[in-house]
Amino acid sequence: MRIVSSLLALVVFFISFAASAQTVLYHNFNGYTLTGEPGNGAVLKEFDAMLVTDGKVAAVGTLASIQASLNPATTQKVDLQGKTLLPGIIDAHGHMLGLGENLIQVDLRNAASEQDAVARVADFAAAEMGPWVVGRGWNQENWSERSFPTAKSLDEFIADRPVWLTRVDGHAGWANSKALELAGITAETVSPEGGEIIRDASGEPTGVLVDNAMALVESQMPAKNAEYYRRALVTAFDHLVSEGITGVHDAGVDATNLAVYQQLAAEGNMPVRVYAMLSASEPRLPDLLADGPITTEDDSLTVASVKIYTDGALGSRGAALIDPYSDAPNTRGLLVTQPTDIEQLFELIIPHGFQINIHAIGDRANRIALDKFAKAYATIGGRNLRHRIEHSQVVHPDDIPRFKELNIIASMQPTHATSDKNMAEDRIGKERMQGAYAWQTFLDQGTIVAAGSDFPVELSNPFFGVHAAVTRQDRDNQPQGGWYAHEAMTLEQALRAFTLDAAYASGQEQQLGSLEPGKWADFIVLDQDPFAVTSDKLWRADVLATYVAGENVYTQE
Template identity: 35%
Template sequence: MDLILINGNVVTMDTNNKKAEAFAVKAGKFVKVGTNKDVLELKDDNTEVIDLKGKTVVPGFNEAHMHLLNSGYNMHKIDLNGAKSIKEVIERSKKYISMKKPQPGEWILGFGWNQMLFEEKRNLTRNDLDQISTDNPICFIRVCVHSAATNSKAIEIAGITKDTPQPVGGKFYRDENGEPTGIFSETARYMIYDMIPDAGVNEIKEMIMDAAKVASGYGVTSVQTDDFEAMPGKDWRKVLKAYSELVEEGILPVRIYEQCLLPDMGRLKEFLDEGYKTGQGDEYFKIGPLKLLTDGSLGARTAYLSEPYADDPSTSGIYVFSQDELDELACAAHEGGLQLVFHAIGDGAMRQCFKAFEKAQNHKFKEDPRFGIIHLQITDEFLLEEFKRQNVVAYAEPICLNNDIHMAEDRVGKERAKVSYNYRTLFDSGVHVSISSDWPVDSVNPMKNIYVGVTRKDYDGYPEGGWNPEQRLTIEQALYGFTMGSAYASFEEELKGSVEDGKLADFVVLSEDILEIEPDKIQDIEVEMTFMGGKLVYSKA
């Protein structure tokens, strides 16, 4: 026996054996889960024994949707998260430039700004960013990743003028004279991104590892990640090569299920023609679904709503695809062997997704396609029922409420907000629900995510009693969504997601008993150790 852990409070997530005090690991899998006595009978001279001294163990957390490569990429940019004013953005940027000393013409990149936090309560403009530099092109990505702010140099390099037509599925904003303001949303972002030099395979590997180590430190052992367009170049072959080399080197501290962003028929056909299908790979890396973005974000008012925004009736957001375009991509991917998992934040976008899923099944019926919708923020009673009717996986992100609590009612009105973010309704109605963070948009720390889902409060404890508290998850539901629910989303519920005989030995040791602690203190729980395949990949000590 390779490893035995005893004297634990093991929360197994196995419905037939919910609690245990010990378990044994051999060849990377759980082989016995039960009492100290039963498990210690398997001990031999080569067994490492860890005394948990009453500590709580849970299965490794499985992030059902995030952007691992982009998170690592952002670690090499100016950090604009939490900036409280445009002045602070400018000051942080100037400090970065004074330290890094970029050459004239070199791109200056930043991530994380949010105009909702600014004293000025407005978007960044090219004029703001021109105060940072007029010699270097600048591109600062909003925290939601659906909009970018640029300076005049970047706009000049991209060749964009007042006469440039708007792209399909996106928008760049103009001032009263018709000149670009510097804000680019949805597909318009690529007018700028395509000008930024791309990275090589070794750089991509470094960025993946930077992010994977952070995730592992929070107890994440599996990630379902959208990486193909994480950075300039949009070269999915390069991304797959980077992962292949990391797996071969045996150094990845997380397991990967790649959500393949291939947003046009040309790229999708290339991918399918090379023989890729959902589920190909091994326990360390697998090809996942076709992932498409069907709309934008609520914060940028680009999420596609069925009715205009309450705080800006001039817009209902942006739909990235027409229904025919989305149907065509869905049918081609479904027939070609790819699962379908689509980003949709607005109720209008979700309606498009459900229609496309039905079209794909009518085109080629499959018994268990496990279609999914990521984010599912602005819903109504019809959509909540449609998840159940079509058996679509709900990729919920409770952590988004840390910000959206302060914005949702302004954006969509109190009545629509009441039937939005209805995660408890989905769980209780029997919908398959997974939980994720959308990192780097929100924190990759599962304890913060679970805290928000269970309390319906922001990190500061607002509002007292929780926002729409009838939608609070139980702690058990939140844990299930982060373990078995996410494993189900990737067809891996027989392989991972619980501390159970025969499953991969991915588990986490916590500083507190998550089932007994006061809900308001969940976000303070720390990860003490993370194991993947029975091997220690992170230790707080």
């Protein structure tokens, strides 16, 4: 690992003091934060000194203005030597357990072909002798063939152990024949509602299962216990703080996961603040709702929302569309949760005062979600709960104004656009792109956009997301000029979406999201100033140190 000696020597030297001192004055840096009300009225503030007392921001401004009233004998000073200081990044949509699992399972994200993926799985299986071989990250759209993989290719190397490999978006899985056998999947097996068993020309299962069909295999896998959850979550925490992420909205948490979070919070072992969305499929959901929203005293864990799935993903053609897919006219995608069931969930959740965060990628799914919010407001209320549509990815132009009318937050992931650019137009055609990945259109009408990554679907590095938001390009600066560049964000808007507006999306803008007096001192130190580099370099920002509540939780070595 690289050593940033001049800065880190000072930071490490002062950590021992800061741990016991109540007041620390950080100075000599380029500081930026959005201030005031979230949304378009927020103002970018620049500062070069910040006072932290008891884990919260006491003052921001110039060194002269702050230190004039301080007692030098009781204030520790940390010189950040001209580096850049930003609020801690809040990822408004990620999957903590999935990320932790990804870091301890076989990772297929960079597999260049089906054969390459199989070779990686075979190498992993040779080193890991567990009962199942599990991995994630394959994406056939990045392969030259661009066709779904098969069980047969896995069987050539691993026939005696079941193999289960989740697609990068989490909405399809690839199994070998042993896993299909354990799940009882044959040519006669009927695809479940909201799912599909992909079949070959003779009707035999190929090994790929989409959305609700994935449960046929997953129900046969060994149960995950609390110890497994803890290992995965702690692994994810360590990874995220190294990337400057101090808060995550965890999009779908079951009862076991919640219990582990509560234990970690009680122990003081939550270096990343978690806003947990209860999974709508959790059997104990009614009991968890009856317990009411949860917020720890130190805001390390908050539970005040529920995640509902409407449809699948665009890459696996599971996103629910109003009209058929342009490249598959025989399908309009899948509804993972039926409209009547969504309505019943709304009736269950809203009276308990929980926010609803509903996954909707296709234009049909987004319309269903909006319709259900409108009906709920008219019948049971809940308009004040800051409900969200997660992804808001392909929206019919007629429905975009309804987000503002219904006070719905658009929770969007900038790197989805740069990852999907090679297939989105194939899936939906040029005309429907008018309402796809439409960040600036939402911002222009005053809709709050909360930015995230959807890790581990995408890489968790938030500066990859900032770069994608501003340039509409991948990290090879393609396509030239940006993909549908008129929907790009400004740098200020992107930073706001990953900080202040993300905090608003969890109802925490009074505690988090900006470096203003009274808020928690969650901040990061960078090697470069994003406002002083060309936009193509935004993704290269390197996190030197991360602080949560004024405590150093990561220092680059």
